[in-house]
Amino acid sequence: MLQHETSADLLSEATPLGSIQVPASGQPILLMADRQTTGGYPKIATVIAADVPIAGQLGAGDWVGFAPCTLEEARRAWREMEERLDEEGM
Numbered sequence: 001m002l003q004h005e006t007s008a009d010l011l012s013e014a015t016p017l018g019s020i021q022v023p024a025s026g027q028p029i030l031l032m033a034d035r036q037t038t039g040g041y042p043k044i045a046t047v048i049a050a051d052v053p054i055a056g057q058l059g060a061g062d063w064v065g066f067a068p069c070t071l072e073e074a075r076r077a078w079r080e081m082e083e084r085l086d087e088e089g090m
Helices: 049-055 071-087
Strands: 019-021 043-046
């Protein structure tokens, strides 16, 4: 659980697929396909597009770890995922 130093409420802004919001409860929420379009809680991270299919298989309460990622690393991971899918005929 995370604690806010100030209010958990912010002005609403876009919530991209894979965003992780932290509401007042301190329990992070991973926003996936069924997310709202905007939200007013702090976002602490975003899952890169190549990892969204893996994140979609997580269950409630599953442990998740994160690592910093540059834009180029995220793009490379996406290209590698596409190549794997092409090789598998998907």
